[in-house]
Amino acid sequence: MKIIIAGAGKVGTTLTKALSADGHDITLIDNDREALSSACELYDVMGMEGNCATLEVLTEAGAAEADLLIAVTNADEVNLLCCVTARELNPRLHTIVRIRNSEYTAQILAMKHVFGISLIVNPEYSAASEIARLLRFPGFLARESFAKGRVELVEFRLKEDSPLTGLKLYQISDVLKTRVLICAVMRGSSITLPRGDFELKADDRIYMTAPASELGGILRELGVITRKVKRVILGGGSLISRYLSTMLERDGIKVQIIDRSRARCEEMAKFLPHASICCGDITDTSTMEREGLSSCDAFVALTGLDELNVIMSLYASSQKVPIVITKQGHIDELQNIIGELSLGSVISPKQLCSDIVVRYVRSMRDNSGDTAVTVQTVAGGQVQACEFIIGPGAPHQNTALSELKIKSGVLISAIFHKGQVTIANGSSVYQEGDSVIVISTESKNIQRFSDIFA
């Protein structure tokens, strides 16, 4: 497909990377020459310097023949103007627009209608909902839902004293007293899709699929004691903090926000009447102690500086805060670089946003029903989990999985058949209408269900 991406910022380049790997014709527009040329050298795309909201630049970028426009410059208003202008050139154009200013949240639906936008994305809002979900159901570092919430892909880190440490994979079902599948293990910064004789070690990061209904039991067997989160400290008063506070307050969770800038604190206080907002330096341990860090239920590092977030999370972990969440902005694959350190869950707004857009683009490309209905990336982008609905023409139906020739680095992890979740094993089969969850490593680039076969 022909795709125009306006804005070569964080989200723009993440999208460029993901979509150019899928083989699309991408034209990237930005008015910063430096940003543009570095993106054009890394990825096989065409760059165009200029203001993306002008008719001239859009014409030259080929908006008239394009299939999709993604407007992700740093100004919401420019994104909207860009979308409106491009649709003037090509009324059939699909448009994805980033709107992140919380003042527009109330009118999002109306704007979508008036400006003819196909999809509105808000990375900060997505990140906030992701964090809120982790805090509502504590116990895992990450949780991704499939099959309408019936199947979950969860991430946790194996502790020294965990009952799973030192076990081989084929033994774990006995310990957990339920069928689960460990789809991927990250050891250090390298990822493996393990076989049955793989031995788990302490400090491995484990990605496991399990039926949603069994998660409570699994946590109990793992010896993880989960308390309901009642008090959360947010380090940094960013846009995400604002969205997140609103969400948590609705659940009755008490929120404390600490930021060093007085102006920002006052701004936050204006929008968040119920949160307790404190102006102070989060790098100062005495401030943190005064705010009760060691006794809180969760700490979320949300400043604009990745390095500060990392340090703060490490400190919070050392103070035995049960749940620690770190926001990752600029540094790619933060988790892989410092995989050994206990940063808790790592949330990357640009990656979340990219997942949403990639999912939309894949479903646009082909209506045959062979494309993924859900795409999630985990392990810092190294592992992809896709959910496919088996169409009438899908190959190898009713064949035992052990007899299929599936590419290495690809794994069918769960099958959702008529309301029943089956964690896949050699004798499992899939039929038309089932949901199948496929786990693959980054390099495999699975886009259609038929791509999984060797």
Place this chain on the structure above:
Amino acid sequence: MNYKSLGHFTALILLVEAALMLPALVLSLVFGEPRATEAYLYTLLIILLISGLLLLLSRGEKADDFYEKEGLACAGISWLVLGLTGALPFFLSGKMDYIDALFETVSGFTTTGASILSEVESLEKSLLYWRSFTHWVGGMGVLVFLLALVPRSKHGAGFTVHILKAESPGPDVGKLVPQLRKTAQLLYKIYIGLTILNIILLALDMPIFDAFCIAFGTAGTGGFAITNAGLGGYSPYIQWVTTIFMFLFGVNFSCYYLLLKKRPGSVFRDEELRLYLFIFLSAGLITGISSHAAYGSWSETFRHSFFQTASVMSTTGFATTDFNLWPTLAKGVLVFLMIVGASAGSTGGGLKCIRLNLIVKDLRCSLKEMIRPGRIYPVRSNGRLVHESVLKGLHTYLSAYVLIILASFLLLTIDGKDLTTSITAVLACFNNIGPGLGEVGPMGNYGSFSILSKLVLIFDMLAGRLEIFPIIALLSRTTWKHQ
């Protein structure tokens, strides 16, 4: 330096060359030329051995790093290897010694068309075909050909654009469409389409073998003829067709792409195309008027003057008449055309019209700034601001261009030939034209130069074709050092 990727790439280039040599092998069998057949077979064997060895050495996981210097080195090495192995058929068939064969082949691939042969008709037909075919291969570039073939790679995908940049002439090479592979395919589709059209039009009035060879020489803007008289022996119709096609192959190929996209407006407003056309028409008229005395009628005069103009300006180097005998004014115009050359993004060489355009504009703006300090006079081209970095690149290129030409000229004077011969030999080789003036005029050849001079000219041809930097990069220590 990513040696594995480099080795792998070179091996692929060699395999492409071997594939491209197969038609010549078949021709040698068809025409019954046993010595040539033998030479081709040995060459193919050697090429396959080398590429097999390289593939063996570079097998396994390639590192991901493929950056500017790999792109430049890749282009430089590929062309060097292409010349070294492409020369083998001429050498192994016993027609010439290795340096001469190398000169002839590099001259072919770089689309120069400078020959060391005093008479070409004694060469076997399949060798003549290979000689002309190297022009066609080198015209659009063998790396671009490879880029059109190989599937997209995941890592450093964007950096392969440096290969395109290294091989396609011009100060600011860009892609036609977002994906590099599709751009390369598009360029080759246009190239093949125009070549076929040229062959058909030529075949109406000449033997089919000749039509192929002349069309290859025209398309690549090379200029190897297959008769001793150049193109003088063919009918006026052939000469006019060739004039038009030489002109067409000197046009930036992105213009054809825009025409295909039905956007003729932006093509005809293009400053470079206008300048190219303007220089071509005025040079044709001036040389015609000044050389009229030598010919019978005005139609004959202009047939010759426009042919020679198109030939030199597109850097092809065919000749229908001995322009060595023209008056000084006409010869002066030709030397000017040698330096100006064709357009960026064409198969032609030389400095390129776009650079001339930018130099003049830049000079005017700088002079204005000197006279009225503090005023800002930005350089514009096609209504758009020219970025500082493009101008800086232009200055660097010009300095390198002048210095290399001066150095080569000094080295050539060791041979003791007259000044006209020495300087035009360098200009004709560096700008990939072929014939110069004096002893290396259209009726002369490069055979009498010493080995040193031939090596210098081989370097000039390669540096001119790849626009200097890939070749310089090969010689630079920074390219090969770790870090």
